[in-house]
Amino acid sequence: MEDASAEETARRLRVLVADDHKVVGEGVVRLLQDRFRDVRMVMCGRALLDVVRGGDVDVVVTDVAMGDMTGIDAMRELRSEGILTPFIFLTMHDGFAVVAEALRSGANGYVLKAAAGDELLHAVAEVAAGRAYLAPSLAAMAIASTDRPDHLTLTDKQQRILDWVAQGLRSKQIAYELGVSVRTVESHKYTMMQQMGVHGTLELVRRAHQLGLIRAFRDADRPAA
DSSP states (O other): OHHHHHHHHHHTOEEEEEOSSHHHHHHHHHHHHTTOSEEEEESSHHHHHHHHHTTOOSEEEEOSOOSSSOHHHHHHHHHHTTOOOOEEEEESOOOHHHHHHHHHTTOSEEEEGGGTTHHHHHHHHHHHTTOOEEOHHHHHHHHTOOSSOTTOOOOHHHHHHHHHHHTTOOHHHHHHHHTSOHHHHHHHHHHHHHHHTOOSHHHHHHHHHHTTOOOOOOGGGSOOO
16 A cells, blocks of 8 residues: 555656757657656756746756756755755766766755666665665765766866966867877867866866866966967
């Protein structure tokens, strides 16, 4: 009888899915609709904020990276307003820094897209019941989390590129100074984005600044515009 009651309670959950990739988001919605009655989808952080502020969401399932703002930043904004709606991050980002940041910022669950399915359904039920859920493959990493991931190190060339990017230099300018192709510069930027779990130059600079990876610039080191 208790199991039946719990199942009925779960079916009444109002779940919001946030993902800026329409096909992916719709797939998550279809998965959740088999278990939960009210499942909606938005495709950006601002829409996520608007819906949650409306007060009719029990659990949020969101990607980390979205076009206008990250899911983590959206959660932080709501937390600062006293809104404690549970957040589950469903993402491809399994990097140490991103997982630790999400958990420190108040995430209730973290599931990898590669394992989405029954695990996500279980995570939603756990979080709705007031418990936390972390993908088993990430648990050991989270326990060891620190403010800065010790394993995140940059090569000298990556460091120089990062410093110049933070100063607003374009890839073409950086490529000229380093004597490499623009494609090489972009490849290094992409690698750093993957390491830090971000998408886009602005997110890269912001995350690198949070991690203390951007060195103070000496005027002599900066290439001419």
